[in-house]
Amino acid sequence: MKWLAPLLLALSLAAGTIACMTAYSPWLDAVERAVAAGEELELGAPSGRSVGAGGSIAPVATAGARLTPELVATLRRAGVERVRVRQFSFARWSHGWMFATSAAGLVLGAVLVRREMRARVKASSGEAGSANSPAAALACVRQSLRKLDAEMPTLREADDGMRRVTSELGELQATHLDTVLQSRERIIAAGGLGGFAAFMSAYSVMERQINRAWSAAADDAADEVADCLKRALALLDEVERLLPQ
Amino acid sequence: MTWHSAYREVTPAAIVLAVLIGIVMNAAITYAGLKIGFTIGGSAIAAVLGFGILRGILRRGSVLETNIFQTVASAVNTSNSGVIFTVPVLILLGHSLTWMSGDFWLVTIACIAGAVLGTVFIIPLRKQMIDIERLRFPTAMGVAVILKAPGAGVKRSLVLVAGIVVSALLFLPVGLPQLGFPGYGALGNAIFGAGQAIFTDTTIDVGRVIGIPPQAQVVFALAPFALGAGFITGRPGLFVLAGGVLAYWILAPLAFSLGWMPETTTAAGATGYAFTAFNRPLGIGLLLGGALMGVLISLPSIREAFKGLFASKGARGRDELGFKPIAIAGVVGLVLLFLAATYVGSEPINKTCPVTGESVGLASPDTRDFGGYTVAFSGAEAAATWETRKTEADRVSYLESINAKPGLLAGLPLWLRSAIIALIGALWIWFAGIIIAQCTGMTDWSPISGMALLTVVLILFLAGSAAVVGAVMIGAALCVAVTLAADMMADLRTGHLVGAIPRRQQVTEISVVAIGPVVAMLVVLIIAQANMAQGGPALGPGAPNGAIAPQAQALQAVIIGVQGGQMPYALYGFGAFLGALLGLGAFSGLGVLIGLSMYLPFIYIATYGIGCVANMLVTHFKGRRWCEDWGIPFAAGMIVGESILALVINIVVLAKAGGG
Numbered sequence: 001m002k003w004l005a006p007l008l009l010a011l012s013l014a015a016g017t018i019a020c021m022t023a024y025s026p027w028l029d030a031v032e033r034a035v036a037a038g039e040e041l042e043l044g045a046p047s048g049r050s051v052g053a054g055g056s057i058a059p060v061a062t063a064g065a066r067l068t069p070e071l072v073a074t075l076r077r078a079g080v081e082r083v084r085v086r087q088f089s090f091a092r093w094s095h096g097w098m099f100a101t102s103a104a105g106l107v108l109g110a111v112l113v114r115r116e117m118r119a120r121v122k123a124s125s126g127e128a129g130s131a132n133s134p135a136a137a138l139a140c141v142r143q144s145l146r147k148l149d150a151e152m153p154t155l156r157e158a159d160d161g162m163r164r165v166t167s168e169l170g171e172l173q174a175t176h177l178d179t180v181l182q183s184r185e186r187i188i189a190a191g192g193l194g195g196f197a198a199f200m201s202a203y204s205v206m207e208r209q210i211n212r213a214w215s216a217a218a219d220d221a222a223d224e225v226a227d228c229l230k231r232a233l234a235l236l237d238e239v240e241r242l243l244p245q
Numbered sequence: 246m247t248w249h250s251a252y253r254e255v256t257p258a259a260i261v262l263a264v265l266i267g268i269v270m271n272a273a274i275t276y277a278g279l280k281i282g283f284t285i286g287g288s289a290i291a292a293v294l295g296f297g298i299l300r301g302i303l304r305r306g307s308v309l310e311t312n313i314f315q316t317v318a319s320a321v322n323t324s325n326s327g328v329i330f331t332v333p334v335l336i337l338l339g340h341s342l343t344w345m346s347g348d349f350w351l352v353t354i355a356c357i358a359g360a361v362l363g364t365v366f367i368i369p370l371r372k373q374m375i376d377i378e379r380l381r382f383p384t385a386m387g388v389a390v391i392l393k394a395p396g397a398g399v400k401r402s403l404v405l406v407a408g409i410v411v412s413a414l415l416f417l418p419v420g421l422p423q424l425g426f427p428g429y430g431a432l433g434n435a436i437f438g439a440g441q442a443i444f445t446d447t448t449i450d451v452g453r454v455i456g457i458p459p460q461a462q463v464v465f466a467l468a469p470f471a472l473g474a475g476f477i478t479g480r481p482g483l484f485v486l487a488g489g490v491l492a493y494w495i496l497a498p499l500a501f502s503l504g505w506m507p508e509t510t511t512a513a514g515a516t517g518y519a520f521t522a523f524n525r526p527l528g529i530g531l532l533l534g535g536a537l538m539g540v541l542i543s544l545p546s547i548r549e550a551f552k553g554l555f556a557s558k559g560a561r562g563r564d565e566l567g568f569k570p571i572a573i574a575g576v577v578g579l580v581l582l583f584l585a586a587t588y589v590g591s592e593p594i595n596k597t598c599p600v601t602g603e604s605v606g607l608a609s610p611d612t613r614d615f616g617g618y619t620v621a622f623s624g625a626e627a628a629a630t631w632e633t634r635k636t637e638a639d640r641v642s643y644l645e646s647i648n649a650k651p652g653l654l655a656g657l658p659l660w661l662r663s664a665i666i667a668l669i670g671a672l673w674i675w676f677a678g679i680i681i682a683q684c685t686g687m688t689d690w691s692p693i694s695g696m697a698l699l700t701v702v703l704i705l706f707l708a709g710s711a712a713v714v715g716a717v718m719i720g721a722a723l724c725v726a727v728t729l730a731a732d733m734m735a736d737l738r739t740g741h742l743v744g745a746i747p748r749r750q751q752v753t754e755i756s757v758v759a760i761g762p763v764v765a766m767l768v769v770l771i772i773a774q775a776n777m778a779q780g781g782p783a784l785g786p787g788a789p790n791g792a793i794a795p796q797a798q799a800l801q802a803v804i805i806g807v808q809g810g811q812m813p814y815a816l817y818g819f820g821a822f823l824g825a826l827l828g829l830g831a832f833s834g835l836g837v838l839i840g841l842s843m844y845l846p847f848i849y850i851a852t853y854g855i856g857c858v859a860n861m862l863v864t865h866f867k868g869r870r871w872c873e874d875w876g877i878p879f880a881a882g883m884i885v886g887e888s889i890l891a892l893v894i895n896i897v898v899l900a901k902a903g904g905g
Contacts, residue, residue, distance in 0.1 A: 009830065010487075013839070014495060016823050021500050021523050024813055044811065045522065049508035059509050064809070082505060084522070088815040099819065103826060110829035117831045166396045174870060181379065197377050197549035204376035204741070205564065212744025215308035216252055218396025224252040228744070 005112035012105030019095035019102060025082045026092035032072045034092060041067040045084040048075050121189035134187060137179035138240055144172050145210075145236070149229045156222045165217035165225055169210060177207060191244025199242045206235035254309040255749050259299065263314045264757060266294055267321025268764050270892060274322065275768040277895040278329040279784065279794050286384055288735060289885045290892055291318035292391040300395070308392050312745050313753055315388060316736040320754045323732040324360055324761035325768075327724030330697050332356075332769055333797035334717050334804065336783045342770060348592075348714060349770065351585045355722040356762035358581035359674065363726025364733050364758050365574040366675045367682055368566055368751055371737050373546040380686025383477035385735040387881030389742035401878050408882015409889070412469035416887040419467050420894040422446045429467060448848050460501040460515035462493045465855070466848035473883030474689040475856020476876060479864070484835060485688050486854035488531075488842030492524040520844070526813050528843030529695045530820020531827070535836020536680040538828030566751040574755065579671050582722060586663035586670075589715040590708070593621030599643045600627040600635070616644050617655030617662065617709045648808050649711035666707055670719045673700060677723055678730035684841055685731040686738070687834055690853075692841050694796055697724050698803050702812065710808045720800075725762055729754075856880070 024044055034041060048060025060078045061071055067085070075083065090096055148155075148168055155161035180203065188196045213228035270287050295314030299306025306314070332352055336342060342349045374380045394402045418428040433444025443450045452463030475482050497519035500506050510518050540547070593612055598605050601623045609621035611628040620643075622628040631640070644651070654662045677696045685691045700723045704716035733754055740750050773783035781787055784794045806812055824836030842850045860880075864872045 005830075009827070013823065013827065014491060016819075017491060017496055017523075017527055018499065020527055020816055020819050021496060021505055023815055023819065024522075025505055044813075045518075046507045046509055057509055059507065078508075080508065084507070086811055088813070103822070106823065106826040107829065110826070113830040170397075174873065184379075193545040194549070197373075197546045200377040200379075201372055201549050201552075204372075208564075208741055208744050210744070211742055212309075214396065215393070215743045218393065219252070219307040221252045221307070 002116070005109050005116060008105055008112065009109035012102040012109055014102075015105070016099055016102030019098035022082070022095045023093055024086070024088055025084045026089075027082055027094055028072065028076055028080055030092040030094070031067060031083055031085065032069070032076075034089070035067050035069055035072060039087075042086045043067060043083060044086040047083045048078040048080050050078065117185065118189070121185045132179060132183075134180045134183040134243060135240075135245075137176040137183075138236065138243065140176040141172060142233070142236055142240075144168065144176070145229055145233050149226075149233060152222070152226050152229065156226075162217040162220050162222065162225070166214055169214040169217065172210065173214070177210070187244055195242075195244040199239070199244065202235065202239045202242050206232050206239050209235065252309070253305070253307040254745070255313050255753060256310055258303065259295070259306070259310050259314040260317055260753060260757075262298055263291065263295065263317035264321055264760060266291060266298075266314075267318040267757075268760065269896070270318065270322040271325050271761055271764045272768050273892055273895040275325040275329055275765045276772065276898070277891070278325060278796075279333065279769070279772060286732075286888065287319040287322035288315050288388045288732070288739070289384060289391065289881075290888045291315035291322070292388045292739075293885055293889060294318070296391060296394070308395065308743050309745050311392050312736075312740055312743050313750065315392075315739070316750045317753055317757050319732050319736060320364075320729065320757050321761045321764070323728045324356065324725045324758070325765040326693055327359065327726070327728045328356060328721060328762060328765035328769060329794065330694055330724050330796045331701075331717055331721040331800060332766065333773075333784045333794035334800045335714065336773055337785050337794065337797055337801045338713060338804070340714060342773065344770070347588065349766070351588055352718050352721055353762060353766045354581055355585045355718045356725045356766065357759045358578040358585070359722030359724070359726035360729050360758040360762050361574050361755070362578035362582075362671060362674050362722070363678050363729040364751075364755055365571045365578070366726070367678050367730035367733050368571055369551055370547065370679060370682070371565070371734065371747060372549065373543060374682060374686055374734055375738050375741055377546040377549065378543065378686075380683065380734075380738070381478060381481075382686050382735045382738040383474045383689040384884055385738040386477055386742065386877065387473065387884045388735075388739045390878050390881040391885065392739065392743050397878075401874070404875055405878040405882045405885075408473070408879040409886040410882075411879075412473070412883040412886025413890045415467070415469045416890050419447055420890060423894055423898050458498065459512045461498040462516045462847055463851075464848045465851045466846075468849055468852050468887065469883045470887040471849050471852040472856040472859070473880040475853035475858075476860045476880035476883070478688055478853075478857055479860040480857065481838070482688060482853060482857035482860075484832075484838040485690065485842045485850060486857065488528070488839035489845070489847045489850035489854070491839070492519070492528065492843040493847045496524060523813070523816055525695075525844040526816035527820040527823075528840045529692070529699065530817040530822075531824035531836050531840025531843065532680065532684075532692055532695060532820075533699070533817070533840075534821030534824030534826075535828050535834060535838075535840055536676075536683065536824075537821070538825040539683060539833040539837060540676075540679060542828065542833040564747050566748050570755075575671075579667055582670055582719070583663055583667035585718055585722075586666045586715060587660060589718055590659050590663050590712070591619055592714065594618045594649055594711045595620055595647055598623040598627050600630045614659060615640055616649065616651040617657075618644065618649055618651075618711060619659075644711075647711065650709060650808075652705065652707050652709035652712065654707050655709060662708065666704065666715070666719065669707065670700075670704070670722065673703060674723050674726045677727050680837065681727040681731045682734040683834060684837055685735060687838060688841065688853075690841055690845060690850075691728070691731050692845065693724055693727060694799065695844060696727055697800060700724075701800065701804060702807055705804070705807050713804060716804070717800075729758055729761075 031041060043061055043063050043065045045063050046059030050058055050060050052058055060075055065071065148165060155165060187199060209228045209232040213225050216224035216228060270290060292315040295311040299311055299314060340348060390405060394405055422428040428446040429444060430446040433441055437443050443453050448464050448466055450464045452461060457463050493516060497516050500519055501515040506515060506518050593605065593609060596604065599620065603623040605621040605623055611622040611625050612619050613628055613631060622631060654665055681691045697720045700720040701716045704719045705712060708715055736750055737747055740747060777783050785798060824840050827836040860872060863876050
């Protein structure tokens with residue numbers, strides 16, 4: 001069942017695009033009726049195939065040729081079944097029904113996908129207090145930042161102090177910060193798109209301070225590292241407040 | 246904003262050196278683009294050069310200073326793709342671009358306007374695209390890996406270097422033929438026989454090897470950068486591959502087999518026919534519809550993003566460029582577009598007098614406005630005859646005889662036509678910038694040529710089928726705008742990953758964006774004039790130095806098609822409808838991804854797809870963390886290696902051409 005929605009979407013898209021291929025290539029019968037009714041049609045591509053002297057292949061009619069009853073008859077004698085025309089008409093579109101069906105399939109597929117997504121989020125939101133929850137991840141972030149902030153006086157003086165800072169912050173980026181980013185669906189389910197946007201907006205500002213601290217540590221700019229850690233901690237309050245529960 | 250904080254970020258050294266490097270890159274890549282049809286992104290090259298110059302030679306560059314360096318250099322370089330996709334069309338259509346011609350400077354001004362508009366218009370969406378939606382921007386991630394190399398540890402830096410070396414080695418036989426040495430094609434001839442088309446200098450035709458019919462194209466580009474970009478994109482990139490599979494492995498072969506193509510179409514020509522007849526219009530339509538749906542669904546994020554522009558100066562407000570400078574820059578850009586549109590609209594469209602048949606020049610003082618066009622006459626008497634003795638039917642017939650169909654705005658005075666075109670052009674630039682930035686963010690591919698095509702069609706529809714100069718001018722402005730929009734957003738993504746303050750990158754980029762279009766335009770002019778001095782055409786087929794301008798030729802074909810009423814507008818509409826419906830599901834950008842790859846060259850999409858699959862396999866067997874820690878740096882190296890080697894080869898070729 002998990003594959004039903006993507007399969008439906010894929011098949012519907014394929015059907016819709018296949019249907020579009022005949023939008024400008026109606027049956028010759030339909031063209032004949034239109035020409036007889038006085039409609040002015042022009043060929044959009046060469047049509048028909050004739051073998052000339054010396055075996056050279058050439059079209060019976062070239063692109064741009066005006067379709068007249070005589071030309072249509074000539075093309076029919078040449079075995080042509082469809083022609084490409086420059087003018088589109090729903091009445092001449094042989095696969096219009098397929099396009100409409102594919103559109104319905106795409107809508108149904110979208111409904112199924114959203115329903116499945118809601119079910120998945122509902123299942124995972126039961127783990128609100130789990131170690132993988134964004135709230136728990138933010139708590140770990142706070143703990144790590146506090147620890148680093150407290151150790152900064154020592155780390156400044158140590159030979160490999162800044163190296164340890166990049167290592168700690170790198171670990172933070174790869175684990176707890178990543179956990180928050182992977183919780184997108186859960187956060188949207190809890191707070192809607194508006195709540196998610198407000199949270200991510202604040203979160204990103206804090207995250208950028210952590211990234212800046214990492215860069216500063218890589219450049220041995222200890223003062224900048226200290227400033228960034230303090231700013232990140234200050235911003236974390238708002239981030240946690242904005243996290244939808 | 247503190248320019249002299251203790252931690253080095255925005256420095257005169259970074260800006261000045263970056264501008265110089267950007268100019269050199271721009272010139273070399275403009276020349277290469279005129280020959281091969283596509284350009285190289287400059288951010289990765291700039292990051293490596295910045296690293297080498299600031300940290301290696303000057304011994305004082307910081308991570309953030311190098312980030313500013315690559316921001317500035319790529320901003321100066323990037324506009325070349327916008328210029329080469331559009332401006333050469335004017336030359337191909339017979340217009341003369343010289344130092345003395347008003348058209349040259351007008352188009353340059355339009356490109357500068359586009360550069361400013363593209364950069365400022367996308368800034369308000371930084372928060373939405375990068376902070377909230379977290380668009381990946383694969384190359385930008387690779388650039389961040391380069392910038393962070395000093396602190397990432399020796400092992401990871403070595404992995405990055407390994408990626409660069411492997412990429413350069415793989416790409417070398419692709420580039421050698423440009424220097425006159427044998428490449429992969431010679432190897433292919435040795436294996437499969439002389440004249441074979443299975444293993445060429447740039448591609449490998451797997452389909453032919455395994456016996457797949459030629460109407461289904463199974464050809465892969467020998468492009469390490471595509472592999473690297475695909476790897477960094479990962480699983481979402483499979484949607485891009487899906488669009489290519491649909492177009493080249495399902496639609497084209499099916500249409501050929503069912504007889505839905507002209508009877509004279511061969512199996513080998515099926516792909517080409519399918520591209521023009523339905524894959525391109527459907528793909529572009531899907532892209533547009535998908536982008537529109539994406540914007541609608543992202544409205545909450547966009548609303549939040551705009552809040553930041555008007556935020557009071559707190560820690561968050563200070564990070565972003567405010568609304569006032571953006572509005573000022575936007576108005577300046579709009580005015581430049583208006584002035585350019587007015588001047589172009591006042592130029593006569595005819596070369597001979599409709600009454601006397603004598604030649605008339607652009608500077609003819611006797612002109613009349615008719616059908617939305619300016620018509621020139623050989624003298625006051627001829628102009629009076631036109632007004633008093635010629636009937637309306639005669640006048641309309643004359644316009645038809647020179648293929649000048651009236652546009653939608655034909656009945657309006659010139660100043661109003663120009664104002665509307667400038668406004669619609671600016672709005673379209675805004676929307677197209679969003680599309681391009683989203684595409685680049687999701688996949689690293691940007692459908693600039695598709696946007697250029699739509700822009701030209703839009704302006705011809707508004708101003709009339711003979712308003713080619715105006716259409717190309719706005720098209721050039723748009724192309725430059727969207728390339729800079731994508732570049733700005735990618736640089737901001739890199740900046741986010743290294744902790745840069747967005748406002749600093751935004752201000753430095755806006756300060757230098759005008760340089761790039763001037764450089765690119767001058768290079769096009771120099772190359773065109775050098776070709777004419779050698780007795781050949783300025784550009785296009787037969788140009789002495791091989792500057793065939795393939796993308797411009799494609800745009801020329803579209804313009805001729807529009808003028809001849811050959812555009813399949815319904816297919817664009819149906820594609821847009823399908824693209825919008827695709828965006829209703831969980832992933833609003835689905836229509837954009839699939840549409841994009843339906844009309845991009847499949848050879849690169851196929852190689853890109855291999856990279857995506859490689860990421861999925863590595864993640865499956867070694868875990869996500871391992872893939873991010875080791876796979877991404879190697880993939881970043883793959884992007885950088887080809888870029889640097891391609892630039893070096895282009896510089897050598899340019900130097901040889903200049904010396905010759």
